[in-house]
Amino acid sequence: MTHPIQTTVGFQDSEPFRFECASCGETHEGIPSFGWDFPAQYLAVPETERAQRAVLSDDACVIDNEWFFIRGCLEIPVRGYREPLNYGVWLSLSRDSFARYSASFDDVNRHQGSTYFGWLCTAIPGYPDTQLLKTAVHVRPWPSRPFVQLEATDHPLALEQRDGVNPWRVQQIVERIMHPRHR
Ligand SMILES: [Zn+2]
Numbered sequence: 001m002t003h004p005i006q007t008t009v010g011f012q013d014s015e016p017f018r019f020e021c022a023s024c025g026e027t028h029e030g031i032p033s034f035g036w037d038f039p040a041q042y043l044a045v046p047e048t049e050r051a052q053r054a055v056l057s058d059d060a061c062v063i064d065n066e067w068f069f070i071r072g073c074l075e076i077p078v079r080g081y082r083e084p085l086n087y088g089v090w091l092s093l094s095r096d097s098f099a100r101y102s103a104s105f106d107d108v109n110r111h112q113g114s115t116y117f118g119w120l121c122t123a124i125p126g127y128p129d130t131q132l133l134k135t136a137v138h139v140r141p142w143p144s145r146p147f148v149q150l151e152a153t154d155h156p157l158a159l160e161q162r163d164g165v166n167p168w169r170v171q172q173i174v175e176r177i178m179h180p181r182h183r
Pocket residue numbers: 021022023024025026028175178179
């Protein structure tokens with residue numbers, strides 16, 4: 001008699017995540033990753049002043065040489081699937097943390113282990129305000145973006161990260177973010 005391999009129990013990787021969308025009628029495949037191109041504070045800088053005051057790349061943003069932001073992965077486990085739902089969010093770090101983080105950013109030999117305190121600087125739709133939630137930002141081996149762990153609170157986003165979500169909830173999130181006009 002054969003037994004399922006222990007590590008695959010409860011996972012359905014042979015069945016990719018997909019669902020028929022109630023908003024557009026198409027079949028959406030794959031657990032999505034939603035990313036933001038800049039921290040919320042970047043938008044607060046008047047457009048005409050951004051070139052002067054802000055430095056922005058895919059992974060970092062500095063405003064007025066005083067506010068320091070990095071990009072990380074806020075992952076939500078999805079029950080029954082290996083792949084998490086990922087929010088590509090921005091975090092505000094102290095000047096000192098940002099300097100240390102940046103020093104290892106391009107190091108292909110970097111190890112995980114370093115952790116920095118960060119304020120969440122992305123407004124994720126579908127939750128009570130997510131801005132300025134407290135996080136621990138865990139550095140991962142190159143080239144992965146850091147893993148963002150929310151402080152343990154009863155904020156719905158923190159609870160979802162702690163407990164994971166059901167596939168129907170992923171479906172709801174996908175529909176809300178991909179088709180905001182339908183809401
Ligand atoms: Zn759709």
